[in-house]
Amino acid sequence: MHIPKKTWILFISGAFIALACWLQWSYSDFAFVNLKFDKSQALKIASHFLSKKETIDPSSFKTAITLGFRNETDRYLQKTIGFKQELRFLKKHGVNPFYWAIRFFRESEKEEFHVTVSSSTGEIIGFFHTLENTAERKFLDVKKSEAVAKNFLSKNFGFDFSQYTFKEKNEKKRDNRTDHSFIWRKKDVDIPWSDEADSGTAKLLTHVTVSGEDVLSFTKNNFSIPDGFSRFIQKSQQSGQLLSIFFAIAYYLFIVVATFFVVICRNHLVMQKTKKFFIACGITLFILSILYNFNNYQNFLSSYPTTSSLKIYFTQFIAHSAFASLFLAIMVLMPALAGESFQRKNFPEKKQGGFLHYILSSFRSRSAGSLIILGYLTAIMMLGIQSIAFHFGRQYCGVWTERFQLPQLSSSYFPFLAAFIIGIRASFVEEVTFRLFGINWGKEIFKNVIVAAVVMSLFWGFGHTNYAVFPMWFRGIEVTFLGFLLSFVYLRYGIIPVIVAHYLFDVFWGSSGFLFGQAKPFDFYSCLFILLLPLFLAAIAFVKNKSDEEKPLSYYLGKHQKYNLRVLSAFLNNPENTAGKKPSELKKELLSHGWDAAIIAEALKNSPN
Numbered sequence: 001m002h003i004p005k006k007t008w009i010l011f012i013s014g015a016f017i018a019l020a021c022w023l024q025w026s027y028s029d030f031a032f033v034n035l036k037f038d039k040s041q042a043l044k045i046a047s048h049f050l051s052k053k054e055t056i057d058p059s060s061f062k063t064a065i066t067l068g069f070r071n072e073t074d075r076y077l078q079k080t081i082g083f084k085q086e087l088r089f090l091k092k093h094g095v096n097p098f099y100w101a102i103r104f105f106r107e108s109e110k111e112e113f114h115v116t117v118s119s120s121t122g123e124i125i126g127f128f129h130t131l132e133n134t135a136e137r138k139f140l141d142v143k144k145s146e147a148v149a150k151n152f153l154s155k156n157f158g159f160d161f162s163q164y165t166f167k168e169k170n171e172k173k174r175d176n177r178t179d180h181s182f183i184w185r186k187k188d189v190d191i192p193w194s195d196e197a198d199s200g201t202a203k204l205l206t207h208v209t210v211s212g213e214d215v216l217s218f219t220k221n222n223f224s225i226p227d228g229f230s231r232f233i234q235k236s237q238q239s240g241q242l243l244s245i246f247f248a249i250a251y252y253l254f255i256v257v258a259t260f261f262v263v264i265c266r267n268h269l270v271m272q273k274t275k276k277f278f279i280a281c282g283i284t285l286f287i288l289s290i291l292y293n294f295n296n297y298q299n300f301l302s303s304y305p306t307t308s309s310l311k312i313y314f315t316q317f318i319a320h321s322a323f324a325s326l327f328l329a330i331m332v333l334m335p336a337l338a339g340e341s342f343q344r345k346n347f348p349e350k351k352q353g354g355f356l357h358y359i360l361s362s363f364r365s366r367s368a369g370s371l372i373i374l375g376y377l378t379a380i381m382m383l384g385i386q387s388i389a390f391h392f393g394r395q396y397c398g399v400w401t402e403r404f405q406l407p408q409l410s411s412s413y414f415p416f417l418a419a420f421i422i423g424i425r426a427s428f429v430e431e432v433t434f435r436l437f438g439i440n441w442g443k444e445i446f447k448n449v450i451v452a453a454v455v456m457s458l459f460w461g462f463g464h465t466n467y468a469v470f471p472m473w474f475r476g477i478e479v480t481f482l483g484f485l486l487s488f489v490y491l492r493y494g495i496i497p498v499i500v501a502h503y504l505f506d507v508f509w510g511s512s513g514f515l516f517g518q519a520k521p522f523d524f525y526s527c528l529f530i531l532l533l534p535l536f537l538a539a540i541a542f543v544k545n546k547s548d549e550e551k552p553l554s555y556y557l558g559k560h561q562k563y564n565l566r567v568l569s570a571f572l573n574n575p576e577n578t579a580g581k582k583p584s585e586l587k588k589e590l591l592s593h594g595w596d597a598a599i600i601a602e603a604l605k606n607s608p609n
Helices: 005-025 039-051 071-080 083-092 142-157 227-264 269-295 297-301 310-346 356-360 366-396 405-410 415-446 449-462 472-493 495-516 521-544 559-572 583-592 597-606
Strands: 062-069 098-105 112-118 124-130 164-173 178-186 201-211 214-224
Touching: 005 366, 039 062, 039 098, 039 112, 039 124, 062 297, 071 083, 071 214, 071 227, 142 164, 142 178, 142 201, 142 214, 227 310, 227 415, 227 449, 227 472, 269 297, 269 310, 269 356, 269 415, 269 597, 310 356, 310 415, 310 597, 366 472, 366 495, 366 521, 405 415, 405 495, 415 449, 415 472, 415 495, 415 521, 449 472, 472 495, 495 521, 559 597, 583 597
Parallel strands: none
Antiparallel strands: 062 098, 098 112, 112 124, 124 214, 164 178, 178 201, 201 214
8 A cells, every 4th residue: 555645744743743742741640650679679678578587487488479559549649639749749758659569478378478568669668467366476565565566667667756646556356366556647648538528638657566576567658548539439430330331241242243244254255265364363362361361470379369279279270361362362253254354345445454455465565564654653643642632631521540550560570571462462352343343344334434433433432431540431532532543544544554553552551651660671671672563563574575466366266156256247247137237236236145245346347247
């Protein structure tokens, strides 16, 4: 496909404007990301902390380590004082919303340890020792227990009690011990939830629990959220959850429809020719999904209940991974096959709309390379549209967001690999489903491609309302506008640039914390590599410079198709069957009777009419 110079100028100009919007309104979102200490350093710090206790050997425990994020703290501060003030608050009070959570446990034992390490300073900011309820400890009265707590804070953290006020103390008696809890509140932190009386305020609390002469748990500067805000969040999430349920039902019906078309068109030439390619794509997605689950095994292990066998738990993990991955591969295969068939039938002149063109020619043509570059420009425009949407939403709709993806990826063994797989999986599955199949099937229903594109963009957009954006419905609006852009690019330039753009968009957001925050060099360069990967493929395409001319579909006719072609050609060559009918009318009539669009095109080409 030749892309005119005017188109390049428009896309480059749009990308520059979008980049300026992103730098103005979204770049600051990464200012607080600080992963100076990675998971291996955090594990060493936690192990060293536990080894100070004479009765604990950290090496005798299994470990699970994940990156956590203080979601409620971030939500509350964004909502009450705004994002810019939140950054100042976090810096002033030395609170880092990102932390490493390290779990030390043994199979079939209740006793375990949880240590929380700041990802920015490497400081221990939390500790929890789980004991059997019947575990015995020396009895100390309240005053002596408080002295143990104060000594622990002073000795280990240089805790300045002059900046805090004593808030409360609690006592919990067990069979063979008494646990005493003490809470100190930081003096200058008191952020109200609302102007209403008794709505509650957020506070910074330091909590210590002492049993005998042992400290069982402590948290430093834990942000305490009013109950009113927690109820507000739960209520806000209900609309998104309801929309997600409707989307899930509609999506599965969507797959059923695609499967139906695959069954009735299974012998059509386009489907036969693309079947091997999409099966290979499904197998690749299956393998990548399995790899993704194993790469994120630490997340799974952190939830392991020690009352069950670790072998059984691991077996369940493998079974769940295999089933979910297989389900994904099958789910994408149906709309891919049906969509490719519809695309050739609806837009025979736009041969590069789907994958068939590249199967019949080559993926390593300069035309394909140009479309990859177009995908980069489209991805930048998507970032700009999102920035504009969120800027407007924050100004006028009370919108605020969460950074859920970075902790999810950072907990994996290789964050760049997790971001890469998420990008590949989401871009291919969603673009094939909602653009290649959705728009083409929608054209069949609505008889108008613009209406089809709008409906599918809305469907796709509101399928994302379970993401952590408040109010939840705003996420649907934002993603719908992204869908409008992707639909336009797909209808004009085909499937390659939209898959590339979607991949880059998802990978960028998954790895941006490593690119713009404080992170280790390996994470930075590996994330940069996966963002540049499509560009390397474009360079290979430009160097190879294969022809993008398709071999005619008639070249691939099998015995069954050749027989049907002869029958149809004989029918069309009879003037009594075609008298007074235009080729377009004949095509429409034959399609309504289930004839293969490729066979119809070939027969009409040889027809005297």
